[in-house]
Amino acid sequence: MKALRVSELSDDLSGAALTDVDDPAIGAGEVLVRVRAASLNYPDLLMTQGNYQFKPELPFTSGLELAGEIVEASSGSGFAVGDRVMGGANTGAFAEFAALPTTALRHIPQRLDFAQAAAMGAAYHTAYVALVELGGLEAGQTVLVHGASGGVGLAACDLAKALGARVIAATHREEKLEALRTIAKPQAAILNTGRFREDIARLTDDRLCNLVFDPVGGDVFDESTRCVTFGGKLLVVGFVAGRIPEIAVNIPLIKGFSVVGVRAGEYARRFPERGKQVADAIDRLASEGRVTPHIDRILPLDQWREAFEAMQRGELVGKVVLVP
16 A cells, blocks of 8 residues: 655655555454545654654654544444544554554544544644633633644634634734634634734733633743733643743733643543543534534645645645545
8 A cells, every 4th residue: 555654754854755565454453444534733744853742663654643434343343344434543644544443533423524524633632622621611701722724723713613712813924814714714813923912902802811722832822921811721732833932930820820731632541531522522513513624725645745845834724634
């Protein structure tokens, strides 16, 4: 089968290539999935560089999440040949077939096609764990979403709106503002460069934000500490900007807010029952048509480099999906 294999770590994707490998064989507790779509996530890019906290042994097949059809399943697995499934693991999605444990998969909600299902998992799981599980989101609250044009950011906007929150979507690229307004339909869209606290104060009548969803870090985090209301939460999701910020603890003390670290995958591993409830809640929202992932583009697997480079350049609005 064709698979995107990473044989060396590099900053320019030179260590990755689409190559022929043996079809995977399933082991105990696993099923074989014919991959119909696989979505690109920022950790996929980081893993090609060796810059992600999970560092798979080389060589490995890239790709966190996929959607497809079961082609081989053992009795008692809970799945049957032909079932449409979504899910994934830390690696293995960018291939024609994937052998996965049954615990890593679930049935695709009826409203979703393969591309949408592949684009939903990690992004919406991260958004739900951050906003609901750790953030305690309530209807009527104001949520500031940074990195709002990315897959995870758009998921956070979509989810927060579906749950009745007031959403302010933020990006550092002016050319993406109109797309954000059209796709995410937030209450407001702003640039998060410089001193954006004044924009937040104006938009909220000085009440500021109950939750700040921050996958960016760097200067955005620093300014966001001025945008959280008393009793609010600043949700640390990642550091796309590159610089890992620091904070003097007197700031959250005096301003009365919490800084909360979000590791959505680890949350599900440590609390598997909660992880299942999160997945079920997201699937219900998708089945009801209340949330739908936005896909920037769908590309064949042999154009994987275009997908990775578009993510590196920051030109995507939503997810990019690769189709074997």
